[in-house]
Amino acid sequence: ERTKGEVPHTSASSPEDFAKVFDQIHEEYPEAQILHLAYSAITTCSYQNALLAAEDRDYVSSVDTKHVSVGQAVVTMETARRINADPSMTVEQASALVKELGARCNMCFIPKNLDYLRAGGRVSNVVALTGNLLNLHPCIEILDGKLLAKKKYRGNLNKVVPKLIQEYSEAHDLEKEHVTFIESPGLPQEIKTLAEHSARELGFQSIDWMKTGCVITCHGGPSAFGIVGFSKR
Secondary structure: OOOOOOOOOOOOOOHHHHHHHHHHHHHOOOOOEEEEOOOOOOOOOOEEEEEEEEOOOOEEEEEEOOOOOOHHHHHHHHHHHHHHHHHOOEEEEEEEHHHHHHHHHEEEOOOOOOHHHHHHOOHEEEEEEEHHHHOOOEEEEEEEEEEEEEEEOOOOOHHHHHHHHHHHHOOOEOOOOOEEEOOOOOHHHHHHHHHHHHHHHHHOEEEEEEEEEEHHHHOOOOOOOOEEEEEEE
């Protein structure tokens, strides 16, 4: 929660942060290779800092997932699932898998209002004021590692969310076996129930919810909603 007009800020992990974690893992599992699945390199210097930390550590490989927040998490979990199913997979094969999954993974989210985007300097005061007055919700997508506002929805979330789910899943031809919904703190239960109902009507078989981390919550604010899914091959 933002109080007294203060704006939350984010910062990248330093090379020292990565080195400390890499060394801790290596000490516990000296025979293991570490595969670091990085937050989108375009949005932060964390990936470059991880590469710096890995320079003198031949047991570390780092791959840019080209995703953020829940998108990065979904790519990471699917990679782990595939490795568990095929323990003989090499680091090179796993790295290629990460890139393939990252290319097929799609993520978008809509904020409840534009207050936090304005506070972070990502939209102007005029745009935020106009957007809030008109009840506009920009759909922010992750495309090739970049966060881009591609479309605007107008109205209350109970009208916007079902429309977003249908249009986004059709536009990206998402696999119907599974979809992950994103929620930032404060998203009403009625919106979550409505989202699940809409997804099941579209044929999605399994639905998970994941909460946003600190970075996306700082940008999107409370009560944001989003979608993550894999496109069909």
